[in-house]
Amino acid sequence: MSGIEIAGIALAVFTVVSNGISHFVQGVKTIKYWRRYRIKLQGYAANMETQRVFYLDTLEGLLDGIVESDKDLAEMMAKPGALGWQSENYDKRLRQRxxxxxxxxxxxxxxxxxxxDSLCGQLGLSSTGEVLWNEYSIVDREMQRLKITVSKNVHQRLIADIDTANKNIREITRQSSYLEPIRETRRMNDLNRHWNRHLKLIRDHAASLYRVFVSGTNWKCRCKSRHAVSLRLKSHPTLLEEISLTADNRLKFRILLSNILPSKSLPGTLQWQEIETRSSTSMRHPMKSTASLIQMYRDANLNVASSTKTATLTSCQLPDSSISSATAIKNLCNEVWRDTHSSEMMGFLFDEENHEQNHEHYLYRVDTLPVYNSQSRSLHDVLSETRENSPLGTLLKRERLELAIILTSSVLHLEGTWWLNSQWSSHDIHFHRRLGEEPTPLTHPYLSWRQCAVADKSSTSTRKSTIGSGTIRNESLFALGLTLIELCFGKPFSALRRPEDGDLLDEATNKNCAFRLLAFVYDEMDGVYGDVVRRCLFQAFDVRVLNFNIEEVQNRVLEDIVVPLVENLKISKGDSGTR
Incomplete structure (x- = not known):
């Protein structure tokens, strides 16, 4: 029996006992010479009614906030048999409190x-209020009444025990009410520290993946100029259970690799292969060579409790057999485009450019064979289509929110890394599909292609754009606001501009257009979505520098931009759960 259910049953029996003693007193009045006992019983009845009221008040305080509706709480107090007393959700919250x-x-x-219940039995009542002496003769009933009336020691002991239990419950409730906000603050602080560590891992691994696939030396082939890479975007988890870790605590990413086939075979054909990477990190030993580091890291995977001379892992990793036997990929081009009918692990790549940490990325094929004749469309292209022909035109508000959450999360993950240009737009968000397939759902966006083996690090620019009387503190965040407006109306910015916004197709015109449309965003979507867009455009965060490498900035963006959209999505799905 749960804590919430037994509380309701006790309340019901309290009512039975209180009413039963009062009824018992009325019976004693018929006996002429029992006045002294009647006064004593009246005292018991008053005491029990007082205990019942104390218990009611304690329950009301204990359940306040657990039962969110005042109407439901009032019904539970008035009807101990109400369905609310059987709620598993209420009991879960009671356990937490x-x-x-x-x-x-x-x-x-x-x-x-x-x-x-014992007191009920002595009064000739069941715990449900049923009279147990109805079948007795009048003489037997009176004898039972006499026996109970003179057994004052038994009554006093039971009532004293009830009084003690009531006081203990009241004290437990008082202490829990005092400790609950303290525990919640501590829990949220721990959770925030956990999110900060997790977000740092995401950003570090994303930057490492760029070095490995784009600007690094892993492409040792002569055709590396024909290779490109695209990173799949994903939403940021807002609940502890949702963190995207594999069973061995490695972060997962999706990478799409492309290859333009030589003109002699299939002119202009784009070949691509999607792979999943599982990334892990250890501290880099300053005196070790690259080859010994790789061997040391593999040894650490085989024996986490190794000597102090080996790498110290940032998280406990329990390797499976494929990881423990993995080998370094020597020729990425041959390995990626090799024909195989298996999705086994391809091997691992090592980030040699990071001199502080060892980033190791294990590669798995998503498709067993490379895909040919694929098609890529940008979000801008989708928005530019007529509403009748565009898949965006049929999207529900919930589906728009899902895409908006992915975009806001991706800025949180990638701003300041080389994957995301500071002045990105809907041109940079792509959706891929095989030719002949149904139109791709807009749930798996990718960043635009990056040519491999080209050190393009222009996105790390932190310059500020001054437009009119205002300053854009962070261009990536401002670009997010523009894209959310496009997503709201289902049109590219070029179709949303008006002559009063400006004559030039520049940042000033975009800003004027965005500010003009902001009020309509609230009408088109809702207040939560509009507030998120407003924060992206005005960037009125109480921080000195709006740099995403700063933990405080990450927390503000997560809490003020990402989380509101996630909560809004839960409401639209009929889920009232919170972070």
């Missing part, structure tokens, strides 16, 4: 219920 006191509370309420 009481913490380690839950078992003590449960035992105390159960003991009080047992004492109340």
């Amino acid at each position: 009481l913490g380690r006191s839950y078992d003590v509370y449960l035992r105390t309420v159960r003991e009080m219920y047992e004492n109340l």
